[in-house]
Amino acid sequence: MELTVLGTRGSIPINRSDSMIFGGQTSCYMVRAGEETLFLDAGSGLISAPTHFEKAPSILLSHFHLDHVIGLPMYPRLLEKGSETILYCPAITLQGAEAILDGVFSPPVWPLRLTEYTGTLTLRTMSRRFRIGDVAVETMAGWHPDGAVVMRLHAEGKSLVYATDCEPDERGMETLAAFSKDADLLLFDAQYTEDEYGKRIGFGHATAAAGRNLMERSGAKKLLLIHHDPQRTDAELLAAEKRVGRDDIRFAREGETICL
Numbered sequence: 001m002e003l004t005v006l007g008t009r010g011s012i013p014i015n016r017s018d019s020m021i022f023g024g025q026t027s028c029y030m031v032r033a034g035e036e037t038l039f040l041d042a043g044s045g046l047i048s049a050p051t052h053f054e055k056a057p058s059i060l061l062s063h064f065h066l067d068h069v070i071g072l073p074m075y076p077r078l079l080e081k082g083s084e085t086i087l088y089c090p091a092i093t094l095q096g097a098e099a100i101l102d103g104v105f106s107p108p109v110w111p112l113r114l115t116e117y118t119g120t121l122t123l124r125t126m127s128r129r130f131r132i133g134d135v136a137v138e139t140m141a142g143w144h145p146d147g148a149v150v151m152r153l154h155a156e157g158k159s160l161v162y163a164t165d166c167e168p169d170e171r172g173m174e175t176l177a178a179f180s181k182d183a184d185l186l187l188f189d190a191q192y193t194e195d196e197y198g199k200r201i202g203f204g205h206a207t208a209a210a211g212r213n214l215m216e217r218s219g220a221k222k223l224l225l226i227h228h229d230p231q232r233t234d235a236e237l238l239a240a241e242k243r244v245g246r247d248d249i250r251f252a253r254e255g256e257t258i259c260l
């Protein structure tokens with residue numbers, strides 16, 4: 001199983017000369033395992049994703065906030081006639097998911113509904129446990145305004161946990177540590193510094209220290225800190241990474257691939 005970071009910026013895409021190392025595209029991670037390709041979220045990072053696959057790729061949405069779906073209408077595969085892309089949505093009704101997406105991507109805000117593209121976008125809802133080919137997916141409700149799904153993927157004897165937009169309280173930390181037990185890779189939201197967090201409690205994002213705490217409690221082998229604040233520069237992220245001072249804890253860089 002391997003994971004490629006296509007976008008890991010939080011809240012809104014940016015393009016600034018001081019942020020080229022960690023990148024400016026919003027949440028999108030490509031996971032390859034055997035013949036499956038899965039995308040975790042469809043932020044602006046999705047627009048530079050590959051478009052040709054042996055099997056239809058699946059996109060798993062953690063939630064519908066704009067930074068996690070904004071890549072969908074510009075993903076070139078959706079314009080390819082005869083292509084199919086499967087979109088797994090958080091567990092609400094399919095009609096509900098379609099209505100939410102239509103609320104963003106339909107005239108007059110966007111010229112075309114996602115279901116009117118020449119390629120087929122097939123909507124499905126995520127259940128607690130399901131399979132996509134050889135990949136087993138487990139989900140749980142996270143801690144975020146409007147909700148966000150936390151996912152664990154298992155394939156080829158390895159597992160990774162994707163916990164973006166995630167602000168667990170003390171009891172939530174316990175639940176999340178159990179859910180993440182012994183994962184090979186943990187992706188965790190570290191949008192805020194410790195100082196900022198005090199002013200943004202309840203916004204649904206966490207810190208590097210919370211990620212480290214979760215890693216230690218869960219026994220996860222590697223921690224990738226994600227969902228960088230749009231104001232955060234490369235210099236600030238590099239300094240924060242140096243302060244953590246561990247090879248197994250890093251801030252995600254757009255374009256990097258991690259093999260498990």
Ligand SMILES: [Zn+2]
Nearest residue numbers: 010011067165
């Ligand atoms: Zn987000």
Ligand SMILES: [Zn+2]
Nearest residue numbers: 063065144165
């Ligand atoms: Zn969010």
